[in-house]
Amino acid sequence: MRPPTIRDVAERAGVSKSLVSLVLRGSDQVRPEKREAVLRAAQELGYRPNAAARSLSEQRTRTVGVLLNDLRNPWFVDLLDGLNSLLHAGGLQMLLADARLNRRIGQDPADPLLDLRVDGLVVVGTLPDPAALGAVAERMPVVLAGAREPVPAGVDQVAGDDEQGARLVTEHLIGLGHRRIAHLAGYGAVGELRRRSFEATMRAHGLADRAVVETGDMTEEGGYRATVRLLSRPDRPTAVFAVNDITCVGALSAAEELGLRVPHDVSVVGYDNTSISRLRHLWLTTVDNAGHEVGRRAARFLLDRFERPGGEGRIHLAAPTLEIRGTTGRPS
Amino acid sequence: MRPPTIRDVAERAGVSKSLVSLVLRGSDQVRPEKREAVLRAAQELGYRPNAAARSLSEQRTRTVGVLLNDLRNPWFVDLLDGLNSLLHAGGLQMLLADARLNRRIGQDPADPLLDLRVDGLVVVGTLPDPAALGAVAERMPVVLAGAREPVPAGVDQVAGDDEQGARLVTEHLIGLGHRRIAHLAGYGAVGELRRRSFEATMRAHGLADRAVVETGDMTEEGGYRATVRLLSRPDRPTAVFAVNDITCVGALSAAEELGLRVPHDVSVVGYDNTSISRLRHLWLTTVDNAGHEVGRRAARFLLDRFERPGGEGRIHLAAPTLEIRGTTGRPS
DNA sequence: GCAAGGTTCTGGAACGGTCCAAAGAGGGGC
DNA sequence: GCCCCTCTTTGGACCGTTCCAGAACCTTGC
Incomplete structure (x- = not known):
């Protein structure tokens, strides 16, 4: 009751195993009637190629x-x-x-x-x-x-080009009229790139001294806490760019808890365009990573x-x- | 420059390929010094077994x-x-x-x-x-x-036992004192089971006539719309049990938009214990599916x-x- | 010293494919 | 009818393992 092999197909079709192999690999050096006989036999037996045997022989x-x-x-x-x-x-x-x-x-x-x-x-x-x-x-x-x-x-x-993404966000916020902008940074190479690009873009727009960076841990809780700190400052930022969506959700909670309306009192932006950002309940502005x-x-x-x-x-x-x-x- | 095979290992260790195979499969019928020689040779050559060859031979x-x-x-x-x-x-x-x-x-x-x-x-x-x-x-x-x-x-x-899950939710709500309870139902076998169990549980508590079922499509949007309908009724329910978390988020949005506070004015429950439900911003009561x-x-x-x-x-x-x-x- | 018996080791046959050299079939030209 | 050439088809080697029967080697007992 073992699965049929190429030899079983050959026997049923009345040809050699080599010819079966040829047909199954789509060679055009085969007479049509033989090809059909082989295909029919394979079909009737429910033949499936054995990937292990094939790759052993093909060396790939x-x-x-x-x-x-x-x-x-x-x-x-x-x-x-x-x-x-x-x-x-x-x-x-x-x-x-x-x-x-x-x-x-x-x-x-x-x-x-x-x-x-x-x-x-x-x-x-x-x-x-x-x-x-x-x-x-x-x-x-x-x-x-x-x-x-x-x-x-x-x-x-x-x-994804993190530098470009962070620049898009920062220029979007600047374009809307924001000047005091905070970044909730993350760690790792990605966190680094996004932070640097944020800083560079602020600098390029002559806003180097209005940029604030808070370091988080890329979790909702981290985003929440960092945002509470940020928004309690006397010169609180009018926009917060979070390193990812999940941090951004934390920022959103913090803003609401402090009685600030989003985006009226403070704008927030995430990164990654996760399904969370698409919840109409949150509806985060964010960056899609392609x-x-x-x-x-x-x-x-x-x-x-x-x-x-x-x-x-x-x-x-x-x-x-x-x-x-x-x-x-x-x-x- | 092909990867070394069992034969290369055998040659280097000065034994037969069969013995190498024996050693590598952990047989105890091998003299310790030979075993070591084989293991050392394998190590030195960076030998890796070839899964295709093995499964071809072992038939599994x-x-x-x-x-x-x-x-x-x-x-x-x-x-x-x-x-x-x-x-x-x-x-x-x-x-x-x-x-x-x-x-x-x-x-x-x-x-x-x-x-x-x-x-x-x-x-x-x-x-x-x-x-x-x-x-x-x-x-x-x-x-x-x-x-x-x-x-x-x-x-x-x-x-997961959907009937038990739906019962847990329904009895939780009844235990809190809710009587007029709505269910945002879904489709498929799972949707069916949860809905029936909700209805059965309500019946068992003599609340059959207070149970309301709205059919949704298991999306946030569907949950939102169904909840708007529900909460606009004169006899609006005090609790909503959604077929899944995503529908529940829609319900949450609807409640907030209608100016109802959760859970003060209306309770909502999801299902699946997704990461969304764990967002502190939402913090949904839900069912964990084990x-x-x-x-x-x-x-x-x-x-x-x-x-x-x-x-x-x-x-x-x-x-x-x-x-x-x-x-x-x-x-x- | 040798047969018996156990332990350790080995060569060769699978496993199910691909590939290649060569055999066979068929057709055309003389 | 025969030779040559092209198009089809075939048998056998090979890929890297496992498995098995039997060979080789050791003990042991007498």
Whole structure:
């Protein structure tokens, strides 16, 4: 009762296994009647190719591993979507692995993917282990998507352009007439880039001395507390640019609790265009990170490297867009 | 420059390939010095077993496929976590595939998993194609997790106990003193179960004629509109039980927009304990679906079937818990 | 010193495909 | 009718493992 093999199909169709293989791989060197006989036999037997056998023989798996470090981050889904669309067009499968799930178990999260001999690797989000990744990159194409970090040589990188995003936000607020603007900063490479770009943009508009930066921890609670501090100052800012949506929700709570109306008394802006920001109850002005485009670009890089292996690591920054919703307006 | 094989290791250690295989699979029929020599050689060469070759030879992959139909649903992550912990303990890998990503491409989302000859399949969420699943279930263990649907014979099923969850909510509200209670119903098997249990519980407490049911579409917008209708009635309910958190957020918006304070003027309850419900800005009372437990149980069922194949499909309902937060209180 | 019996090790046959060199079939030209 | 050439088809080697039967080696007992 084992699943049928290519040989079973061959026998039923009255041909050799080689011919079956030829037909199934779509060769045009086969007489039509034989082709049909083979196809019919395969159909009748419910034949399915065995991926293990195929990849053993072909020395490639037509599969790329995708290492996620946090399935909970909904932004990744857009990215995966973009990634998948292009990879599929290139005849490649995507294999997902969640680093966080496996980390706890105490093994390198990429191990299962490497044992499966994936043809390439996409790491989504913060790097688990830069050193290990360098070794992997010597054997197969590797792309880092959705994070801004120093990467080992030969690794491509795709991410949203955080500097541009932060500039869009800051200029939007300045354009509305805000002058005293606060930034709730985050940590990591991304937090750093957004903060610096905020400061640079303020400076470029001659508002360097009106910029305030409070450091948070990228949580709602952190955003709440930082905003309470900010809005209790005598020279309280009229606008708050939070490093991400979740921090922004904290800022919103704080403003309301202090009796300030948004956006009438204070404007707030988030970052990431998460589903939370789209709740009509919150309706946050935020930045969309172009996740789909990042995913497509990562796939592009990978496909390029399959064709021409080696070469320098490249970097692509996808252009973010501003989503203006209900939490920003002119200062009163 | 191909990756080293078991033969390379054998040569370097001065033994046969069979002995290497024996050592690597942890046999105790090997003299310690040989074992060490093999292990050292493997280490030095950076040997990694080839999963394709192994599964071809062993006729099993030690891998179970997990078919998700919506990566965006954060509840699944808890479920995966529970699933993974037990599967890993059983020496099994998890392979994720997102049905939604692949559906668009127009192929059966389970196909890649079947070609890989996974040893078992976990379908998370609503069934893609019940008929196809029946055929699959004849060849390998299949478990449906996190959805309540009629399944083909021989398929196990694990889900949260929606009836119990809805009862917990309803009795919580009744216990607080509410009498006129509305339910924002949803669709599908889950929506049906929650609604019926709400009605049954109201009846059991002699409140059948105070129960109101509005049908929504499980979106924020739907929840908003239904709640506006409800709260504009002359005999407006003092509590609203929404079929899920997102609908509940819509209800919350509606209440606020009508100038009603929550929970002072009206209590609202969600379902699913999503991250949204935990935002301090919303702080919804809701029901936790015990995702982790559902995942563990699904793994248990799968492991059982590996040991004793065949038999009836079983069903397990995990007990949900009530998360009482800020949106419920005594009626005024 | 040798047979018996246990332990340790090995060669070869799977597993289910792909690939390649070569065989077979068919057609055309002389 | 024969030779040559092209188009189809085939058998066998190979991919990297596991598994198994049996070989080689050690003890042990007499």
